[in-house]
Amino acid sequence: MGLTPHGAGRPEPGKRSMITTIMLGLLLIGWVGEWPLELDQVMYTGLWRSPFVVFGPLFAPIPGLHLFPWQILLIILVPFCLSTAGPGRQHAREMDRAILLSMLSIAAAFLWGWARGGSPYFAYYQVWRFLAALLIAYALMSLLRSERDLVALGKVVMVAALIRATLCIYFYWAYLHSRAIPLPNGYVTNHDDSMLFVVAIIIITIWTFLKRERTGWTRPALTVLYLLYAMALNNRRLAWVELGMAVPLVYVLIGAGPLRSRINRWVMIAAPVVLIYVAAGLGSDSAIFAPVHALTTTGSNLDPSSLTRKEEIRNLLRTLVDTGNPIFGTGWGVPYVKTESIWSNFDPKWVLYLYTPHNSLLGLAVYSGVVGVVGIWAVVPVGAYLATRGCIGSSNPILKTAGMAALCTLAAYSAHCYGDIGFQAFQVSLVFGAALGAAAKVAVWAEATQPAPESAAKSPKSAARRPHPGQVPQRPRSVAGNGVAGKPNPASRRLSR
Numbered sequence: 319m320g321l322t323p324h325g326a327g328r329p330e331p332g333k334r335s336m337i338t339t340i341m342l343g344l345l346l347i348g349w350v351g352e353w354p355l356e357l358d359q360v361m362y363t364g365l366w367r368s369p370f371v372v373f374g375p376l377f378a379p380i381p382g383l384h385l386f387p388w389q390i391l392l393i394i395l396v397p398f399c400l401s402t403a404g405p406g407r408q409h410a411r412e413m414d415r416a417i418l419l420s421m422l423s424i425a426a427a428f429l430w431g432w433a434r435g436g437s438p439y440f441a442y443y444q445v446w447r448f449l450a451a452l453l454i455a456y457a458l459m460s461l462l463r464s465e466r467d468l469v470a471l472g473k474v475v476m477v478a479a480l481i482r483a484t485l486c487i488y489f490y491w492a493y494l495h496s497r498a499i500p501l502p503n504g505y506v507t508n509h510d511d512s513m514l515f516v517v518a519i520i521i522i523t524i525w526t527f528l529k530r531e532r533t534g535w536t537r538p539a540l541t542v543l544y545l546l547y548a549m550a551l552n553n554r555r556l557a558w559v560e561l562g563m564a565v566p567l568v569y570v571l572i573g574a575g576p577l578r579s580r581i582n583r584w585v586m587i588a589a590p591v592v593l594i595y596v597a598a599g600l601g602s603d604s605a606i607f608a609p610v611h612a613l614t615t616t617g618s619n620l621d622p623s624s625l626t627r628k629e630e631i632r633n634l635l636r637t638l639v640d641t642g643n644p645i646f647g648t649g650w651g652v653p654y655v656k657t658e659s660i661w662s663n664f665d666p667k668w669v670l671y672l673y674t675p676h677n678s679l680l681g682l683a684v685y686s687g688v689v690g691v692v693g694i695w696a697v698v699p700v701g702a703y704l705a706t707r708g709c710i711g712s713s714n715p716i717l718k719t720a721g722m723a724a725l726c727t728l729a730a731y732s733a734h735c736y737g738d739i740g741f742q743a744f745q746v747s748l749v750f751g752a753a754l755g756a757a758a759k760v761a762v763w764a765e766a767t768q769p770a771p772e773s774a775a776k777s778p779k780s781a782a783r784r785p786h787p788g789q790v791p792q793r794p795r796s797v798a799g800n801g802v803a804g805k806p807n808p809a810s811r812r813l814s815r
Contacts, residue, residue, distance in 0.1 A: 338470075341457060349745050351376060351388075360508055362489050362507065363499075392450060392453060399456075409459045413754065413757070420695075424445050428445070430647075434649050435652070440653075443674075443742070447741070447747040450747055458752065458755025468760075483548035487548055490506050505553050506552050508745075513730050515545050515546075515557060516560045516564060516730050517749055519545050524722045527572070529715060556734060556737040560733045560734060562613065567725055571725070595607075634680045636655060637654040646686060646687045649686070654684055679735050698732060701724065704757040705724035705757035708762075711764035721757065724757040727749060728750070
C-alpha cells in the first residue's frame with residue numbers, strides 16, 4: 319500500500335485558522351459537555367450536574383428533526399473545513415478511500431435493513447456516532463496544517479481528560495463518600511470517560527519518553543497518577559484492559575535502542591513489586607487493586623457482568639446464523655433475536671438494547687454482515703497502518719508522539735467496541751475520529767520529510783560523502799527519536815514512488 323500525498327510538504331508553523339479553532343472547541347464541548355438530566359441519568363448516577371451542564375442544550379434533540387444542535391454544527395462546519403484546505407491539501411488518499419467505503423457500506427446495510435422492515439430511526443441511532451467520527455476525521459485532514467495544530471489537538475484531549483477526572487474525583491468525595499451513597503450504576507461519571515483517560519495517559523507518557531529530558535518528569539508523573547486515580551474511582555474494568563492493550567504498542571514502536579534498554583531495566587526493577595501487588599490484589603475489591611480486579615474478572619464465569627456479555631454474544635450468534643444474511647447481515651434497524659434471557663434481563667424502558675449490544679464488533683457483523691466487517695471497519699486497519707508508517711518514518715518527536723498515540727487510540731477503541739457499546743458511544747467516537755485524522759496527517763508529513771532517492775543521488779554533498787572503492791563506510795549514528803542504532807530504518811525510504 320503506497321501513500322499518495324497531494325501537495326505534501328513539511329508542515330510549517332503558522333497562525334491557526336478560525337475554522338480549526340472552532341473545530342477544536344466543538345470537540346472539547348463534546349468531551350466535557352454534560353447532557354440534560356432528563357436525557358442522561360447515568361452520568362453521576364443522576365444525582366448531580368457540574369457547571370458544564372451549561373452545554374446541555376447542544377445535546378437536546380430538536381423536536382421533529384431528531385438531531386442535536388451539536389450535530390448540526392458539525393455538519394455545517396465540515397464544508398468550511400474542506401473549503402479552507404485549498405488545492406494543496408495534505409492527505410493520504412488511503413484514508414479518503416477508507417472513509418468513503420465505510421460510508422457506502424453503512425448506507426448499503428441501512429437500505430437492506432429498511433427493505434426488511436427495520437426501523438429507520440433505530441438504524442440512525444445505531445450509526446450516527448460512527449458517522450460523526452468519520453466526518454471529524456475527514457475534516458481534520460484538512461484543518462491540521464502544521465505540527466502546532468497536532469499539539470493543540472493533543473492538548474484539547476488532555477484538558478478534557480483532566481476536567482472529567484477532576485469532576486469524577488470531586489463528585490465521589492463530595493457526594494458519594496461523604497453521604498455514604500453506593501454506586502447504583504457501578505461507576506461515577508460514564509463509560510465514555512474510560513477511553514478519554516487512557517488516551518490522555520498515553521499521550522503524556524509517550525511525549526515524556528520521546529523528549530528524553532532527565533528533568534521535568536515530576537509534572538507528567540503526577541498527571542498520570544491523577545488520571546489513574548480517577549480511573550480507579552470510576553470503576554470501569556474495560557479502562558484497564560484498554561490501557562493494557564495500548565502500552566505494549568508503545569514499547570514496540572519505540573524500537574531497539576537506549577530508551578528501550580532503560581525501560582527494560584526499569585521493568586526488571588519493578589517486576590518484584592508488581593508481582594507482590596498482583597498477589598495482594600487477587601480477590602480484593604479495593605479501588606487500589608482495580609487493575610488486578612479488572613484483568614482477573616474479565617470473562618470470568620463467576621462475574622455477573624461477564625455472564626451477561628456471554629449470553630448476549632450467544633444471542634447475537636444465534637441471530638447471525640438463523641436470520642442474518644452473510645453479506646448484509648440483518649440490516650441496520652432490525653433487532654437481534656433474544657433466545658436466552660437468564661442474565662441479560664435489562665430494564666424494559668431501555669428499548670434500544672436489542673439494537674446496541676455491548677459487543678459492538680459482533681453486532682457490526684450481525685447487523686451488516688461481510689459488508690460491515692470489511693467495508694465499515696476498514697478505517698481502523700487503514701488508520702493503524704498510516705499511524706505506524708508515520709511513526710516509524712519520522713524522527714520528529716511531535717509526529718512520533720501523534721503516530722503512537724493514534725495507533726494506541728485505535729487499539730483502545732477496538733477493545734471498547736468489543737467490550738461495551740463502543741460503536742454507539744459519543745465521546746469515544748470523537749476520540750476515534752480525532753485519531754483517524756491525526757494518523758492520516760502524520761503519515762503524509764513523515765513521508766514528505768524524507769528526501770527522494772533521486773534527489774539524494776544527484777546532491778553534490780551526498781556525492782562528496784560517498785566512500786571510495788574499498789573504503790568501509792562508517793556506521794551511522796542513531797537518529798534521535800528513532801531508537802535504532804546502526805540499522806537502516808526501512809521507513810526512511812519513500813513509501814511511494
